[in-house]
Amino acid sequence: MTTPAAEIQARTLAGYADASKLRQEHDRDWVLGHVPGQPETLLDLGSGIGQLLQAALDRFPTLRQAVGLERSPHRIAEAAERLRPYGDRVVLHAADLNAPEPVPYQPDVVTMTSVLHWLYPTEERIVSWVRGQLAPDGSFLLTTYHPVPDEHGLGGEDEIVADALTALGVVRRDDVPGLFAAGGVLPIATRTRPADDLEGLLGRYFRVAEVHERDAVVTVDSAGQYGHFHAATFGDYYGRLVEPARRPEFFRAVGEAAWRRQEERGWVSHMPVWLWRLTPGDQRALSREE
Ligand SMILES: C[S@@+](CC[C@H](N)C(=O)[O-])C[C@H]1O[C@@H](n2cnc3c(N)ncnc32)[C@H](O)[C@@H]1O
Incomplete structure (x- = not known):
């Protein structure tokens, strides 16, 4: 089966079976x-x-x-x-x-x-x-x-999204907390x-x-893999911060931001x-x- 485009995946939260192998899957056997x-x-x-x-x-x-x-x-x-x-x-x-x-x-x-x-x-x-x-x-x-929150309550996935939004030119890094607040996105590290x-x-x-x-x-094999993980896990939770026409670019940018982290640190998140x-x-x- 081919993987649907991330923006389509995000609408239906599809592809979770594959995506959850990166993080959530480990919880199952641990709990049971x-x-x-x-x-x-x-x-x-x-x-x-x-x-x-x-x-x-x-x-x-x-x-x-x-x-x-x-x-x-x-x-x-x-x-x-x-x-x-x-x-x-x-x-x-x-x-x-x-x-x-x-x-x-x-x-x-x-x-x-x-x-x-x-x-x-x-x-x-x-x-x-x-x-x-x-x-x-x-x-x-x-x-x-x-995840460890920063002074604005952002951490974990929020930081990867912040990198992506900055790389896309949607917002300056310092203005990300304001954009989250205006868009009704409560940072995951606050939740x-x-x-x-x-x-x-x-x-x-x-x-x-x-x-x-x-x-x-979390480690990945490619930027694309992380874009799909994000879409299947978070849906449009963060994606709504950009207009619908820019969502394909947004998911690509999230994948690329994650990949840059992996290349720098050896992992995406931790x-x-x-x-x-x-x-x-x-x-x-x-x-x-x-
Ligand atoms: C990250 S997934 C975890 C799924 C599964 N428990 C696992 O460990 O793979 C979070 C799940 O919680 C569900 N969920 C979130 N908020 C919910 C709510 N208010 N009522 C019922 N389900 C909710 C989502 O639809 C999603 O399936």
Whole structure:
């Protein structure tokens, strides 16, 4: 299959299976490797194209129900296709995790990989919702990314986009934070809260049973590969900062900016990722709400 142009990919978030090999794929086995025991019901939040659900179904024969909650209809359709062979062991729901509705399951495992920053600044809603849904002896496993923010709150992907916008002559480097603000783009390094802040937030609802950290290093084989990774991962989140006619140029420039970094440093980006395993336990927030 030929890869569609990045600007088309961005509209439908297509090509994620390939793109996620660069960064997000590593989270799946890492998270599933920390699931205690043999789960019967697993709920994956922001389930994307269903890769974690598939890996869980293959790994845990005890899994009777694998449930995905996801907002993008394109991704739900791709997940449904991927998971068809598993029949009624799989259920996919369209859902907005910013306003989660009760679901008729009491999962013994809830997972959420590479999603929490998209729910900023109202992440507490999903955390409290999981606390209410999870079985009393269950585990909530999630991964969180921690790019280092600069004084304007930009870091990680924001910097690559800033390089691209500057190279295209859209804006001077110093004016990038202003352009983001005017275009309604909250920097990703602001969305990804520091681990200490998250610990406070998560600890209001859960006991932190385990925390692990790894360094996620992204390297690519070409500028084009990174342009496609960006489009499949971020869609038009940043692309909307340029007019539609310039989007093909924008994705090309993002790829070229990433490639320049790789040539200079040997990698494109590099950031800590945390894996949290949380268990119900601390009732502080729940009792405060009563
Ligand atoms: C970076 S992808 C991660 C996908 C998958 N969990 C993985 O690890 O490969 C983020 C996913 O979260 C979904 N998402 C973002 N905001 C959401 C929301 N408010 N409600 C539901 N899903 C959301 C996106 O559509 C996307 O599929």
